[in-house]
Amino acid sequence: MKRSVAPPPCPCGSGKAYAACCGLLHAGAPAVDAEALMRSRYSAYVLGLADYLRATWHPGTRPAELDFAGGPKWLGLTVLRHEVTGDDRAIVEFVARYKAGGRAGRLGEVSRFVRDDGRWYYVDGDVD
Template sequence: MRSRYCAFVLEDADYLLATWHASRRPPDLAFAPGTKWLGLEVRDHRVVDAAHAEVEFVARSRQAGRAHRLHERSRFVCEDGRWSYLDGEMK
């Protein structure tokens, strides 16, 4: 989760797409211009089984002078020893 947050901060679309599960990966990513990321708080994590886990987080940002919060419970899957972002539920 932290590495994906850093990739959003750095606008590293290649990393984000590489860590997105192929079944749910978008064809490309666009970043909102002028977004300033302010912090990540990991609130909870849960191992579902050896190949599935969930992470609840809040990411804060500012865009055009307005504060935003992204609160999500993300699902990850491990295949061939590599974790990928599957999807998330907004809170």
Template sequence: MAVPSAACPCGSGRALAACCGRFVDDFDGTPAPDAESLMRSRYTAFVRERRAYLLATWHASTRPPELEFDPATKWLGLDVRDRTLIDEAHAEVEFIARYRIAGRAVRLHERSRFVREDGRWFYVDGDLRTRS
């Protein structure tokens, strides 16, 4: 369970429990209400290495069979650049996630696509640019 006073890794400035923690810790009962919230909670899940949440929120059409974490990766921050609601069931979120791997700084810049099915948002895929 999330510590109430811990800051959320997504950079919202809110406590983890009041922000992404409620989605990551209770996938069945508390779905992310929109694509941006899902994207932020997935970033938080990467930071906290919550494999089950990441796989559950990945659309079945593009979900990998396995997901491994590199222990040398240290997540440094998230910057949401743009969010676009295309229609009730489709959205895009552009973001930059910064991390360090084996001492090297990396900027992951992606425009992600999301779909809403049965009242839940899922990550589908994205156009990725990674820069060291």
């Protein structure tokens, strides 16, 4: 009997297959809301997609370059809150688990997002 292989799960923790989740956004589909964009950005960090991260970073706060060399290994994401704060503004609070230098850690952030011309962008965030 031939066994079917399940598609790889999305790194964002949605429970969906990557191709049906963040993979769509990484291929160019717009995020429906700030949480979807935040999840896709986390997945981009996991997968090392620097071009996607730069493209979804607001031009007013976007860094000139992103360096993944020696960065952490991302292990999981928990979204704590998604709140619409205006017509084209939202915040997403999350905790991301990682391992770096043989040690486990957690990164907590309240991220700010804006929607410009129908697309969501990461602006900045307050790190715990």
